[in-house]
Amino acid sequence: MNSKTENLQRYDKPLTFTGWFKNVWTSVTTVLKGLSITIRYVYAEKPVTIEYPEVREPLPENSRSRLFNDVENCISCYQCATACPVDCIYIAATRRDKEAEKIKTKDGTAIRLDLQQYTIDTALCCYCGLCTTVCPTHCLTHSTDYEFSAYTVNDMKYDYLAKDIRMWRDRIVKD
């Protein structure tokens, strides 16, 4: 069988007698230099591993993790749903009666629509933050929760009008 070693493309220069000794010398010196660097990391440098989950570093305040919508202050303006690039926010609202009592948000904007459905599909969400920048009352914010994996995809749809999610308000919203 004709071995095709002659097809092998190498551009090296042919090896000489002194070349062989030079190779041995450079191999030994460069490997020793490299080893001195790595051995210094073993003895002289402190380890930098963060031993999660025993040690949890806090995320920065403006970290874009799980979303939270404070529905008591939401005026149903639909800005977040239109800004979302992946269309993961579902909103439905009814107009309030003209005779009903006038309610306002925290910063004084009048609420004219009753929010009936505010669902965010956090599995679709790309955590880009475009919805939080356009919210006029700043009721939609990013919290710093990052441990929210669920067993089924349906559990990733968060209904912000439900009681259990509304209870997060004390932890997340700072008045």
Place this chain on the structure above:
Amino acid sequence: MHNELVTLLNSKANGCDATTAEVECGDQPIFVEAAHINAALKALKESTYEFNVLQLITGCDFEDRIEISYILASFTKNHEVIIKTKLAKPSSDAILDIDSVCDLWLAAGFLERETYDMFGVRFNGNPDLRRILCPDDWEGWPLRKDYVVQEKYKHMLVNPQNKINTDDLYFFDRQKKEAAEPKLWSGSWKKPEFPAEVEAKGEK
């Protein structure tokens, strides 16, 4: 520079009918006849302008035509030009033909394959014309404006119903139909297209 290129093209590559027009905003392209594209690009490559690099081959789908753009650049003389050709599209799923420029620049191999994959434009002379980004047996030309994705690929459903968030999507429509005064309900949602199974079941 564009006017000189036009005169050069019209003199060197016969029949290519190069035209160009001033634009207010953006870059100014040069339009060339599709049948003589190889000769025109060869003339540009071998001219004193030295367009030695082919940067991009791309297409754009309009109603009656597909426009193929070739963006050439010169790394020695530091300029670039956009050459465009128009290919008439007789029907919405027709495959169009044009000559390949693989003999001039080897970069054209992958770029033409991508244009073939996305628009259905066949490049005659490309040594390996087959789909590059989509699977080899995919049907349809994705980047055409009237493209509808196929229902099934091999044995798999492409958009299975159970992966679409149907409950939340149709909440507003359902409430509007069931409510006593539908005018009071408003939703942010763009009107969803109900697929055939949902319509048949009467879920909406």
Place this chain on the structure above:
Amino acid sequence: MSHDESLDTTPMQSENLKSELLTLNMGPQHPATHGVLRVEIKTDSEIIAEATPHLGYLHRCMEKHCEHLDYRGIIPFVDRMDYLAAMSMEWGYCLTIEKMLGTEVPRRAQYIRTMVAELQRVASHLMFYGTYAIDLGAFSPFLYAFQERETILRIFEELSGARLLYNYIWLGGVWNDMTDDHLRRIAAFCDRMDGELEKYHTLVGMNKIFRDRTANVGVLTAEDCYSYGATGPILRASGVDWDLRKTRPYGIYQELDFESIVGTGEMGTLGDCWDRYYVRMKEMNESLKIIRQCLEGIEEGPIQGKVSKIVKVPAGEIYMRTECPRGELGYHLISDGGKIPYRLKVKSSCFTHTAMLSHMAPGQMIADFVASIGSIDIVLGEVDR
């Protein structure tokens, strides 16, 4: 004893024995292909005769998505193409739209954008350093590179809110402002990195084993690079002095003083894998130089220019290119005057570089091929979009 004719092996007969090429699949799941790249290799006893790359395993059809999104909503999508250099992708896109609209970006935003893009270049080249070393079997530099990247990613997390996909560079400026604390930490990082880079180069680049594996391997001449449309560090390693930050400056690069690094072929041939590695290592030093100049020159002022609430780009087309860590990134936008682009095409450098694999492969051994794939530094997100 009867004479068994089938045992006759005269030289005449052995010449009729034929050998076939072995088809080997360097499949989509492979630790050394930097993503989901499938290369079909036909080898003849360790020497490759032909290599065909098969792409499309990460194709998300971003260009089709862009035809349904408004201009601001495309920025998170554009991040996700080259996810290791997201700031550069966003900057290129924002420059394209700003050129069409004619908006003026304030000076402070220009300085912040340059600093952030150069920090991203350092992070991306550190990732190349770590993964190239681990492809060739050296496990320590990978963790050193990632530890250095941690500092950069923490700064980015405090600036934008995310570690990898930032959505930070917006049309007309940037999202959040940089505080003095950030500037101090970036300055400390720059001062520390110069010494560390020297150490890392000694550890990997000058090592005889690394040199033997990468010098004279995967040689690309300047003519090959022109023909294949190679740009960025690959073109510069082949001896061509073409850096978009110097030849077609954008932003404030005209006012900054830095050199473009060109390969010299000192370890082997001009344009081999060692040159490509060396160009990237030296580019990190130049990036640190640029960051220091930005830190000195940064001005006070607004960080966002005037962009209308609903962005409408006038009709026309434009092709804008910027220098990404991996090569030249181009955005070809065809607009019809509306709120959403008619056609946005992304010219990704990694896509054109993948074509060079089938050019470099014939005549190499399989281990050399792994070194060649690593040296062109592809990210499949950008290849497949």
